[in-house]
Structure formats: C-alpha cells, structure tokens
Amino acid sequence: MAALHGGIRAPTFILEHRRRGCSQGASIMLTLLHSCGRGLLSARTHQNLRKSYYSAQMAKRVAVVLAGCGVYDGSEIHEASAVLVHLSRGGATVQMFAPNIEQMHVINHLKGEPAEEKRNVLVESARLARGNVQDLSKLSVKDHDAVIFPGGFGAAKNLCTWAVQGKDCSVNDEVKAALQAFHGEGKPIGLCCISPVLAAKVFPGCEVTVGVEKDERYPDTSDTAAAINQLGCKHVSKSVTESHVDGKNKLVTTCAFMCNAPIHEIFDGIGSMVQGVLKLA
Template sequence: MKCLVLLAGCGLGDGSCIEEVILTYAALDRYGCDYTPVAEDISVPSVNHLTEQLADNRNVLLESARIGRGRMKSICGIDFEEYDALIIPGGIGLLNNYRASSTIEACIAHFSSRKKPIATMCAGIDFMRRFLGGSLLEHETNVLTAEKFCFDADNNIYYTPAFRKTNSCYTAGLGIGSMIYALKLRFL
C-alpha cells in the first residue's frame, strides 16, 4: 500500500501536529506501508508557539520538511493516481494554511471521487468537513475516545481523535495505529 501523507507545516498552532505526524510514520512503518509526505509550496503567517501570537511568514513546504524524514515533496507535480490512500495528520495549519488552496482541493477531490481511503485525525475531520459536509462522522466524533477510530463507509473516511481527546502520545498512538492497521487490511 502506498500512502500520501498531507502535511501543513510544522507545529500544532500553524502547521501539522508534530506528534501525530511521527505517530503516523511509526504506524505506517510498523504495517509495511510505503509513504510520501507532501505539502504545498506557499508562504503563510506562522505562530510563536510560546506566546501564541502571530509571527513572521513561513513557507509551508519548508516547515513540513522539518518532519518530512528526507522524503518530503511538493504536492505540485504529484501523480495522485500512484497512491492508494491519503493520510492527514491534524493541526490548525490544515484549516488556515489550506483554506483557499486549489491544489489541496484537487488532491482531496481525487481521493474522494475515486473512493480511495482517506484517514485523518484531530483537526483533520474539520478539514474534511469543508469538502464532504459538516455532518461527516458528527455523532461518532462526539463519543469516540482517543485510542479508537471510526469509519464512514459511504465516503471511505477513517478518523481518530488523537490529541483532540488526550494529551498522551501513547493513547493517541493506539488510535492512530489501529486506524492505519484497519486501512492496511483493506489492501491485503
């Protein structure tokens, strides 16, 4: 199974949640999934994570490369047909940095229209609701705990709350790991 991992920078307040990205990489490695982290080459305001105040503009692709494990690629020029699934770690950067991105919209549209699985966590569900409607997994997300995941068969969307429901890396990792494992089973 070959996965595209969509990053939105580096840091919960203005990018992708670093812990969720690392736990995602660990789960993908554990289950033998090939993956490519991608981000868009755009500049956006950053956040000082100590004061939570806006800071200088930063490039999303360059910031994502900090946690890209040497595999980071610009999403421009990626052939989505080569990938079986899309994984979206959480972070506020998804909601802010990609608010008006036609490139990211095309990526989501590709996976969604072909019913290829999309697995997301934390703020990723709010991001996906922009494309698939505000009621996507609405009930499930209210009752779901961090070590679990849920699945929307109609849209082929997987979701785990991760750090939305816990402060524990271990607990978030259980949810992310079980979600990636379930996704992998579909390709066996």
C-alpha cells in the first residue's frame, strides 16, 4: 500500500525512489510537485529540495585566477568576493590560483602612492583566498569546467602589462597558457572589469565588454574599447548590471568597476557573468 503524506496518498514508486537515494528521490519529488501542484509541500521545503537537487546534479568545478590583493596593484577585493559568492550560490566548487611572481609594484592604498617594497602575487592572493590558493602553474584544465578572472589593476599589471603598454602589452606565459587551454577545450572563460583585455590579446576576433562607451559613468571605457577594437576584436557596450556572451569563443564578460556605480550594481553584473559561465560549463 502507498503511504499517506499530508492527507494525499503517495504512489509506491515515489517511496521506493526515496529509499534509493536523495538525488533520485529529489528528482521524483520535483516531478510530483509539478504534476500534482506545489501545495503538497511548503514553498520553503520546495525551494530547499530544488536547491539540493540541482547542487547534486549540476555542480561545476571552477578555477578563479587572482592577481594579488587590492584594487591598485592586485585583484579588486569586492569583485573577487562577488565572484565567489555567486559561484557558491550557483552550487559550484572553487579552487583559486595565482602566478608565483613578483608584483609589478606595490601601492599604498591609503595614499594611492607607490611604496618602496616588494610583494609576491601568490602570497598576496592568499589573503583573498583565506590561504587556499595554488600556484597557477598547477592549474589543469582537465580538473575544471570553467575559469574566471576577477578585475583590479593587478590583472593589467601582474597578469599582463596592459597598464603600461596598452594594446602592445604582453600576457604572462602561465596566464596565456591557461586561457588557451580552456578555450581549446571549449570550456567557458569569465572576465570582469579590465581583465577582458586578456582575452582581447589572446583571442583575435573575440567579443568582450568593458562597459558603455561615451558615458561619463564609464570614464575609462572609451579608450579601452578603442584599443580592443584596434586589436581586431569587437567591443560590445553593456551596462554595469549586464554581461556579454561571446558564444563562439565561450567568453562571458562584464565591466564591474570600469563603471562608477554603487557596489550592488557591480555585484549584480558579476552575478550575470557568473550565471553565464555556469550555463556554458
């Protein structure tokens, strides 16, 4: 006989799937909810069931490449944190990486001036990663479904030399190798803020966004977009809360702090980018 649940008789095969495992049980229960109505369970229970089901079935392994710690000489902290929050919300597992190299220079973030000291990109990135960061040389494309590069001046100073050489810059060998490896395997790449210039240097003809051109809220976008176009790539104007998907190259980009916007708008735009990456993974 089938058992009763909330006054409604549950078919025997539902109970059997419950016994076989939570993943199968969750799948069957979702089907039951859709066919018989959501009134069987509370809205909160249904939400938790759906979350556990998709977490079990769709978890993606994402590498996040950092460039230090701090907007002026490393990874932008708010952007990196937003990436991690949205990846967590999307049920992804994350491993952070950074190149084991010396920073281009060190900036006193209180004064906004260069400091007479040296710092290591991997060591500084450990601040953001709570110590859980690996040398970029150990990144294997086979172990991950996607890779994301937060922004910050470190992306333009440590991962490449765009900050001083513009479109004539060079890209760090390990960074270039990682980009080419994921691209070659058809795995998505997410980039935000200034980091889309990495893709513009490595993938001729690609499409990226660094914001809206000729808009005072995006003071550096027009010059950066012009340089991107000069490299033979296509800049696509997108607002701070949006992302652009280059389906051919599986690149997902958003402008983040290239826009003078409230932090919640930056957060939402990065969320759009992360969602785009996970959909392609």
